[in-house]
Amino acid sequence: MKLLKAILFILLFITNFSLADEDGIKFNKLVADFHDNSSYPFLEERDDMGIFFEFAWNNELEKIIIKRNKDNYPIVRFSLFEKNKINNGDIVIQYNNLDLSKVKDEKIKEIEKKSQIGKIKTLKNNELIILNNKPYKLNNIKLANFNLEYINNIDTTKGILEISFQADFTNKRPQLNKYAKGVLKDYQYYIEQELYDANFQTPITAVTISEYKLDVDVRNGIHNDYLPTFTYDNGEVKIVRNEWGIGQFRQQFNFEKFPFDKQTLVINIESGAHSDSDPYNSWPKGFASVTFITPDKGAFIGLNNYLKKNFLSELGWAVTDVSISSNTIVNENYYDLYQDKTIPRSVNSIDLKLEIKRNSAHYLFKIIIPVFLILCVAWSVLWIPTYKLDARLTTSIVALLSLIAYNFVFEGDIPKLDYLTDLDKYILLSYIFCCIPTFISIGFSRFIQKTAKMQRRVTKVNAHIRKWGGVIYLLSTFQIFYSLN
Numbered sequence: 001m002k003l004l005k006a007i008l009f010i011l012l013f014i015t016n017f018s019l020a021d022e023d024g025i026k027f028n029k030l031v032a033d034f035h036d037n038s039s040y041p042f043l044e045e046r047d048d049m050g051i052f053f054e055f056a057w058n059n060e061l062e063k064i065i066i067k068r069n070k071d072n073y074p075i076v077r078f079s080l081f082e083k084n085k086i087n088n089g090d091i092v093i094q095y096n097n098l099d100l101s102k103v104k105d106e107k108i109k110e111i112e113k114k115s116q117i118g119k120i121k122t123l124k125n126n127e128l129i130i131l132n133n134k135p136y137k138l139n140n141i142k143l144a145n146f147n148l149e150y151i152n153n154i155d156t157t158k159g160i161l162e163i164s165f166q167a168d169f170t171n172k173r174p175q176l177n178k179y180a181k182g183v184l185k186d187y188q189y190y191i192e193q194e195l196y197d198a199n200f201q202t203p204i205t206a207v208t209i210s211e212y213k214l215d216v217d218v219r220n221g222i223h224n225d226y227l228p229t230f231t232y233d234n235g236e237v238k239i240v241r242n243e244w245g246i247g248q249f250r251q252q253f254n255f256e257k258f259p260f261d262k263q264t265l266v267i268n269i270e271s272g273a274h275s276d277s278d279p280y281n282s283w284p285k286g287f288a289s290v291t292f293i294t295p296d297k298g299a300f301i302g303l304n305n306y307l308k309k310n311f312l313s314e315l316g317w318a319v320t321d322v323s324i325s326s327n328t329i330v331n332e333n334y335y336d337l338y339q340d341k342t343i344p345r346s347v348n349s350i351d352l353k354l355e356i357k358r359n360s361a362h363y364l365f366k367i368i369i370p371v372f373l374i375l376c377v378a379w380s381v382l383w384i385p386t387y388k389l390d391a392r393l394t395t396s397i398v399a400l401l402s403l404i405a406y407n408f409v410f411e412g413d414i415p416k417l418d419y420l421t422d423l424d425k426y427i428l429l430s431y432i433f434c435c436i437p438t439f440i441s442i443g444f445s446r447f448i449q450k451t452a453k454m455q456r457r458v459t460k461v462n463a464h465i466r467k468w469g470g471v472i473y474l475l476s477t478f479q480i481f482y483s484l485n
Helices: 002-034 107-110 172-180 193-197 297-308 361-383 389-409 422-447 454-485
Strands: 044-048 051-053 055-058 064-068 076-079 093-096 120-121 129-130 133-157 161-174 188-190 230-233 237-250 260-275 290-294 315-336 343-359
Touching: 002 172, 002 188, 002 193, 051 107, 055 315, 064 107, 064 297, 076 315, 133 260, 133 297, 133 343, 161 260, 172 237, 188 237, 237 260, 260 315, 290 297, 290 343, 297 315, 361 389, 361 422, 361 454, 389 422, 422 454
Parallel strands: 133 290
Antiparallel strands: 044 133, 051 076, 055 064, 093 120, 120 129, 133 161, 161 237, 188 230, 230 237, 260 290, 260 343, 315 343
């Protein structure tokens, strides 16, 4: 009976899979035969001011909201028209006499789509800006999920971040819903070659994960012929693209506060299409268009899951915060080879950010404290009577040589940069104060046993240097590392 049940289950699975495959083939044929595949697919056509507001994540409600400033005014993500009047990042305080700090997100989303003249006031410009509605086309591809499995390596020398991840992108195709109704079920369906032969276009394949180096042996996705698929959920056709494996990303590190530094790791994902209000500069030509890549709920949850549980401490770091923000990449002098002219070009993208803090205990116990102890030995010379020149010189020179030798021991732990880090400043300061006792002993040697009065003066000067020199060193060290507080 168990064997019979297993056989029946396998047969049922194969039958359902075969039926799903047949449904997919039927759907592909319908789209290939009856859909206008020559026109570039946009999510929707709109006629409004072309202003879009920034997004943010509410961790308590686990909900995507409109990003606002500290006074609760919404922040502009992208402005398609009238860029000389309103720009990305502007804070809108008023719309047609409405105080937007008191307007809920749902109402603001309605304002985005209003087909009427808008009178807007921004925080930087207290004068009313009149914006007319204009027609354009919109694509909004969603980063549905981003699961950061591991950070494998943070190479601060080469400025490279290596991660293991899995990402899912979705693109709604409302024009295809009529072909899917009554045909597709709750499965994933392949896009058949017949449909590609019919010039079927998938904007989702243009989305670019801005990797430093793409190694197809450790990455899976459209680069390895893992092509997008159809899904039919809640009466809507979506195209889904899956990417997973190992990715490498260029990073810009700032080591001025090393070894108590904080860094921001950035994973940039571009929409793959530029947004332009000029119908002749946009593509396809003939109408203004804007294309977004926008994170969905799953992308925020995936990053927050990594924040709660990760193994980054093994690499000497700790994650302090995660976020996703929009980023418009602007090239004012983009050369369009098809038009043979230079045009401004804007590409909307998102940045997945991880705020990390270096675990500095290694540097504290193996560099900073040992250097301080060596300096204490050198500074102790000032407690030896000034007339005992040999003892003073021997102790101070041995301490100085010890510091030089120890510098070679930890040299590999310090990044080689063209500017001084806080640790570099501390070590340089320690070298200077390690040399001071030697210079003082040599300088005082001229006055040894000349007269009792001279000897008393030298001893008094030595006491002042011993006292105030130590105070100056401690204050200088605190000044170097004061930002810790």
